[in-house]
Amino acid sequence: MTGHATEAPTPGPVTVTGATTAAADAAADNVKVRIRGLTKEFDVKGRSVTALQELDLDIPRGQFFMIVGPSGCGKTTLLRIMAHLDSPTRGEVEVRHSAEGRPENSMIFQGDSIFPWMTVWENASYGLRMRGVDKAEVRDTVGHYLDKTGLTDFKDCYPHQLSGGMRQRVSISRAFANDPDILLMDEPFSALDEQNKTLLQDELLRIWDETRKTVVFITHSVDEAVTLGDRIMVMTAHPGTAKAFVDVPFERPRDVLDLRHRPEYGEIVYEIWQQLRDEVSRSQQRDRAATTSSRRRFGR
Template sequence: MQNQDLDSASGSKIRVKGLTKQFTSKGGTFVAVDDVSLDIPAGRFFMIVGPSGCGKTTLLRMLAGLETRTSGSIEITRGDTGRPVNSMIFQGDSIFPWMTVWDNAAYGLRMRGVPKADIKETVGHYLDRTGLSKFAGSYPHQLSGGMRQRVSIARAFANDPEILLMDEPFSALDEQNKTLLQQELLRIWDETKKTVLFITHSVDEAVTMGDQIMVMTAQPGRAKVLIDVPFERPRHVLELRARPEYGELVYQIWDSLREEVQRAQRVEE
């Protein structure tokens, strides 16, 4: 992965060119991601949707540095070099079960050697913003699934990364908790304007949250179409979904995605 200074001519926070990932096993070579290129400005809330097995998570893991690429390039324009490049929120529970809510949220800051007074202020702020202040001394096993994901969100924002990577963080939640967490995430993002890459299977979620949506093809995963989301911010989740133009955009994206979902199903049969 290549880092650039802020005066980079590209003007991008993330620039991906021809990114490809192949896995080799006894059965042969499997292409998970094929020739994907992206250009994402700073502060963009970027959504990726696609059928199961299209390489969405593999793409995100390459951006996080958790997976090596077969070919292509990833360039990230750094801002404050004292901050981490990225934090990742996973689909399942990723908080430490032996730590309290407070200690989980403070973990990244402590690892970076941030002064205790700054940790107290920052963690306190994000626990308050995620509705977890009363549970600061609780352990993960004492929390619901939705509350554990709130801890993940608080920890990620408290660590103050330049880029936030989210891999279907709300997929295991019921609709009520999902809607509440979508609204909370939008509210916190409105304050910070971090660059976000968010993977989802849900077209509704992509339109609700994103500034831009990339639809990926069935395996091997390629960029099929890039769609701008025209809705103003700040957004209220339920009010937005009641607008007729919201339904029209959801239909447009689903129409682009339908063929890929059907192709993915045929491969699985």
């Protein structure tokens, strides 16, 4: 195993840093995503509700960055703002674009987001086709990712003929094939069963390992965060902001099952839970108060 941690997540004991030290990374010029004072307010029945408050964040180039938080902490809002699908109320989000005509970001959405009316191939090549990329290049790129995700034999199938895990593989292929600067992932595996989830996490890591693009990955699963991430941001519940940053010291490439055997793994999971505990109970109290809560609770 060749450990080549470019961002050098310090190996050894678990390091938990306070939210304020986020600015430390700003000094480095390899910052890919820079967020300052990000605030998002929504109008709910004439009342202003703050979803995100004064969030500062730096994500270095090539980092697999995880965001963990209780439900309703604004993590999806944060990702949508980064994807330009939503706009901030205040503050700024800057993505340092490498400007080679490639798209800034591609998102892997939560749940079923591939088009039911397109075949696997048409779905996976969507971004490239919309950009008018040369046919031969589309064939090579999409073919590569369908190969990687084991979908080559299913390329002419329609989504309803596929299992949930395979549909999410199409979504992964679509995002990777689009060759963006950063990849945004919004709980892509939350709808899958435990076995499929583990398989897909493993596949995702293998595919990511080829290019090591910057990833921002949202999850409500602490296990998922520790398994996949280089660095984890724990968010506060409502309004959402950074509570703590946890560095994950595991080398790459990783083996998902092997990882979970290690004593440090449990340590980090425990550490994050420590950070999260208060937030989860706060979020649950709020949910209960809202009575009409159909939301998924944190954890399972």
